[in-house]
Amino acid sequence: xxxxxxxxxxxxxxxxxxxxxxxxxxxxxxxxxxxxxxxxxxxxxxxxxxxxxxxxxxxxxxxxxxxxxxxxxxxxxxxxxxxxxxxxxxxxxxxxxxxxxxxxxxxxxxxxxxxxxxxxxxxxxxxxxxxxxxxxxxxxxxxxxxxxxxxxxxxxxxxxxxxxxxxxxxxxxxxxxxxxxxxxxxxxxxxxxxxxxxxxx
Amino acid sequence: xxxxxxxxxxxxxxxxxxxxxxxxxxxxxxxxxxxxxxxxxxxxxxxxxxxxxxxxxxxxxxxxxxxxxxxxxxxxxxxxxxxxxxxxxxxxxxxxxxxxxxxxxxxxxxxxxxxxxxxxxxxxxxxxxxxxxxxxxxxxxxxxxxxx
Numbered sequence: 424x425x426x427x428x429x430x431x432x433x434x435x436x437x438x439x440x441x442x443x444x445x446x447x448x449x450x451x452x453x454x455x456x457x458x459x460x461x462x463x464x465x466x467x468x469x470x471x472x473x474x475x476x477x478x479x480x481x482x483x484x485x486x487x488x489x490x491x492x493x494x495x496x497x498x499x500x501x502x503x504x505x506x507x508x509x510x511x512x513x514x515x516x517x518x519x520x521x522x523x524x525x526x527x528x529x530x531x532x533x534x535x536x537x538x539x540x541x542x543x544x545x546x547x548x549x550x551x552x553x554x555x556x557x558x559x560x561x562x563x564x565x566x567x568x569x570x571x572x573x574x575x576x577x578x579x580x581x582x583x584x585x586x587x588x589x590x591x592x593x594x595x596x597x598x599x600x601x602x603x604x605x606x607x608x609x610x611x612x613x614x615x616x617x618x619x620x621x622x623x624x
Numbered sequence: 625x626x627x628x629x630x631x632x633x634x635x636x637x638x639x640x641x642x643x644x645x646x647x648x649x650x651x652x653x654x655x656x657x658x659x660x661x662x663x664x665x666x667x668x669x670x671x672x673x674x675x676x677x678x679x680x681x682x683x684x685x686x687x688x689x690x691x692x693x694x695x696x697x698x699x700x701x702x703x704x705x706x707x708x709x710x711x712x713x714x715x716x717x718x719x720x721x722x723x724x725x726x727x728x729x730x731x732x733x734x735x736x737x738x739x740x741x742x743x744x745x746x747x748x749x750x751x752x753x754x755x756x757x758x759x760x761x762x763x764x765x766x767x768x769x770x771x772x
Contacts, residue, residue: 454748508701508755511772512746554687555694555759555771587749 431485431598435469438483438601442608444473450484452500455589457514459498461522462488467498475499476612483608486593494522497604498593499611503618506588509560510618513585515548515573520582520595541565543574548582564621569614577610578603590615625714625741626687627680635676642669690769697759700728702770705735707750718747726768728760738770746772 439446449468452459459465467484475481481501488494512535535551538561544550552561580595592611596603627635645666649659706723713719722738742750750772761767 454745457743457745460743460745460748508757511756553771554690555757555769557757586745587754 432469434598434600434604435471435483435485438604439471439473441601442471442473442605444471444483446471447482447484450482452482452484455500456584456586456591458486458496458522458584458591458593461490461494462486475501475608475615477616479612479615481608481611481615483604490522495597496593496595497599497607498591499608501590501592501611501615503585503588503590503615503622506585506618506622509622510552510556510564510585511587512551512553513556513564513618514551514583515544515614516551516582516584517580517595518547518549520580541570543570547574560621563624564618566617569617572613576613578606581607581610583611583614585614585618590618625679625683627676627683631676631680635673635680638669638676639673642666642671642673645669693761693767693769694759696762697769698728698731698762698765700726700731700758700760702726702756702758702768704750704752704754704756706752707747709747710739714741717741717743720747720750722750722770724758724770726758726760728758728765728768731760731765736768740770740772742772 436446438444447470449466450470450472451464451466454460454465467482467486470482470484472482473480475483479501481499483497483499486496486498514535536554536556538550538552538556538558539545540558540562541550544565578594578596578599581592582594583590583592585591590611592607592614594603594607599607643666646663649662654662702724704722705725708721710719710721718741720740720742722740723735724738725733725735727733757771759769759771
């Protein structure tokens with residue numbers, strides 16, 4: 424385990440050096456999105472901060488938590504200011520991803536609904552929003568270019584969660600290597616820029 | 625709240641098991657005292673299943689009504705003035721007390737209080753000044769749904 428963490432530290436150090444990011448041993452991100460909340464302390468370790476891609480700044484780090492078993496993700500967090508009034512919540516999660524396996528309830532709050540209008544995205548992701556999300560705005564956000572991009576370009580295990588202006592991209596690799604981290608950061612930045620663009624129109 | 629697959633399974637399990645406990649001992653020729661004891665436990669199971677079923681039906685109707693407001697309502701905004709937890713949770717989700725200023729075109733501004741069961745990450749983001757979309761019932765503007 425210590426060796427695996429050392430390897431991960433080396434991966435993040437190499438990635439930070441290559442991209443000019445500031446390496447950080449550990450960073451508390453706060454309870455910003457559902458995936459972060461699964462981890463009790465919402466902390467990434469190791470981490471790096473700086474330019475993720477395009478014009479988007481943020482944090483990239485390794486998130487690990489236990490819920491019966493250990494779950495490990497590498498995540499990139501960026502802000503999309505002004506998105507809350509257009510899309511309070513938008514989750515685009517790889518089909519089959521598991522983030523917990525220890526709780527089952529018969530009744531649940533009705534806090535999300537599926538968005539299934541894109542066949543290309545349905546094959547790869549489960550997309551959900553608030554039950555009362557404006558569907559027209561969603562259609563504009565998921566332009567053909569964004570759909571093509573999400574369906575083919577990001578790493579195979581990429582998912583993102585946008586919640587109240589915080590965008591968290593994530594992959595499930597234990598140690599994706601510098602190239603995998605770069606792909607995670609670029610995909611997250613691309614989504615952040617697209618959401619910001621649509622909010623600005 | 626809405627019932628999910630686990631909920632339907634529990635309703636069917638309690639209902640089926642309860643009915644079986646009410647009927648099988650008597651049909652199998654058990655003595656009256658044993659049949660009564662098992663049947664009374666089974667009756668409680670059946671009552672539980674009926675209660676869950678009624679609650680699920682109520683939740684479904686409420687959801688359909690809210691969907692109608694969303695599709696036919698007047699779109700406006702709700703600015704969060706104050707938010708606080710109530711120390712009550714449902715399935716690990718806190719029940720939040722919100723004070724809101726609603727602003728709907730043609731209706732105007734007013735302040736209201738609202739209680740919502742929210743996921744933890746949402747509850748953490750409920751801070752004064754947050755502006756959320758809202759939809760008012762055109763037939764009864766006092767009624768609204770909050771998009772959070």
